[in-house]
Amino acid sequence: MRALQDCPPLSQEEARRFGRHLILPEFGSEGQRRLKAGSVLLVGVGGLGSPAALYLAAAGVGRIGLVDADRVEETNLQRQVAHGRASLGRPKTESAAARMRDLNPGVSIERHDTFLTAENALDLIGRYDVVIDGTDNFPTRYLVNDACVRLGKPNVFGGVLRFDGQLSVFDARHGPCYRCLFPSPPPVELAPNCAEAGVLGVLPGVIGALQATEAIKLLTGLGAPLIGSMLVYDGLDLSFDRVAIAKDPACPCCSRPPGEIVLKAEAMACAAPAPGRRIAPADLRARLAGGDAPLLLDVRNPPEWAGGIIPGAALLPRAEIEAALAELPDGAAPLPGHPLAGIPRDREVVVYCQGGLRSAAVIRALAAAGHPASRLLDLEGGFSAWDGPVARPVPEAAG
Amino acid sequence: MPVIQVPSALRRYTGQQARIPVAGATVADALDNLVEAAPEMRNHLFAAGALRPFVLVSRNGQDIRLLQGLGTPVAGDDEIRILASIAGG
Numbered sequence A: 001m002r003a004l005q006d007c008p009p010l011s012q013e014e015a016r017r018f019g020r021h022l023i024l025p026e027f028g029s030e031g032q033r034r035l036k037a038g039s040v041l042l043v044g045v046g047g048l049g050s051p052a053a054l055y056l057a058a059a060g061v062g063r064i065g066l067v068d069a070d071r072v073e074e075t076n077l078q079r080q081v082a083h084g085r086a087s088l089g090r091p092k093t094e095s096a097a098a099r100m101r102d103l104n105p106g107v108s109i110e111r112h113d114t115f116l117t118a119e120n121a122l123d124l125i126g127r128y129d130v131v132i133d134g135t136d137n138f139p140t141r142y143l144v145n146d147a148c149v150r151l152g153k154p155n156v157f158g159g160v161l162r163f164d165g166q167l168s169v170f171d172a173r174h175g176p177c178y179r180c181l182f183p184s185p186p187p188v189e190l191a192p193n194c195a196e197a198g199v200l201g202v203l204p205g206v207i208g209a210l211q212a213t214e215a216i217k218l219l220t221g222l223g224a225p226l227i228g229s230m231l232v233y234d235g236l237d238l239s240f241d242r243v244a245i246a247k248d249p250a251c252p253c254c255s256r257p258p259g260e261i262v263l264k265a266e267a268m269a270c271a272a273p274a275p276g277r278r279i280a281p282a283d284l285r286a287r288l289a290g291g292d293a294p295l296l297l298d299v300r301n302p303p304e305w306a307g308g309i310i311p312g313a314a315l316l317p318r319a320e321i322e323a324a325l326a327e328l329p330d331g332a333a334p335l336p337g338h339p340l341a342g343i344p345r346d347r348e349v350v351v352y353c354q355g356g357l358r359s360a361a362v363i364r365a366l367a368a369a370g371h372p373a374s375r376l377l378d379l380e381g382g383f384s385a386w387d388g389p390v391a392r393p394v395p396e397a398a399g
Numbered sequence B: 001m002p003v004i005q006v007p008s009a010l011r012r013y014t015g016q017q018a019r020i021p022v023a024g025a026t027v028a029d030a031l032d033n034l035v036e037a038a039p040e041m042r043n044h045l046f047a048a049g050a051l052r053p054f055v056l057v058s059r060n061g062q063d064i065r066l067l068q069g070l071g072t073p074v075a076g077d078d079e080i081r082i083l084a085s086i087a088g089g
């Protein structure tokens, strides 16, 4: 929290606009001046970052940074309320910044159209007072944590999946860090993301608004930040529970002197190295054009197919493949009529998902079930990296 | 009997049940009884007999690492909560 003499006074217009804050005795013009002098970095402007960005801009935080390299897609709009149909295909930072400026033209918005990386994390995070972690993947979450511990910045953590939410404030100067709780991420096959496991659209709204609340408390010194506790939200029971958590004296990150913390990209550990081979999008494109077409297997979920598939691909979600494999006797080849009978063992099969995590898991599972690994190819970068022809899936026949 | 609270991401292993009453004098006993009843859960919770690094277990609102770890005693209507690390945003 800043000393009051370092915080600029409020203009008449600001005093009017933020009147409902000023009238709160605990908040007052002092709190508003501290917000105006304060800065927050939002890492991710998706489900969690959307409400956080809107509320922090509306509340009068002086400077807000947005880190996100993604563009707005139609499937985002079920929960990412900072964006809209008008910004489909536009960078998320651009879309969110426009909504934030409309709410409060006085806020200074800094767009960083990039992924957070081990190379840029210290520079980006170092420019702000508070970080809000609203990313959608484990490697970035560990990177945010390690950079915040190294720089001595508070990290307002939020995570969502299905109907569950988690919230905490990690500040290694006063309590545990993310690695004290979870020293390392789960292997890919045990870590479904929202695209695979689903998420109730309003859930990140609940957790993202709480992250904004904690950021405002940290900037103004109001109340007690959620340090040393994890808030656990269950949307099905509508319960909020708190779990007391403590600093781990052997934490792989915050038990070390901050200057010795080295940022590195946390690879998603796999239970075993992925069998099979990889194929670059350009090579697949050439093979499709040359008539030497392998079988294509799209293991994403039906809503993702609606956005386009590689022409000719067979569609079978990862979850269905894994369920079918689980029912198959060990090593047995699927019989005709079995859901997996359409995945030939005597032909090359190119497996792809959106980003490459699920396809790797499917290849591991197929290989473990006796499918010749040498005939399984993983499309590098998944559909996101595909720059060849795209088809609309054929709707399933009625009945 | 103590009750284990299962997060929604792991309820596919418990027939969608959220709260599972289990016998046991310690957290370890209770979790053993849980994975006996829901064997697919074992791989998610344990590796080499230890809790996996992306799983947190609490008793009555306290991380068991603040208590006696897996040896933390449980009795009566104590609540054991499994928290799995989630990254969605």
Ligand SMILES: [Zn+2]
Pocket: A172, A176, A177, A178, A179, A180, A181, A247, A248, A251, A252, A253, A254, A255
């Ligand atoms: Zn730590």
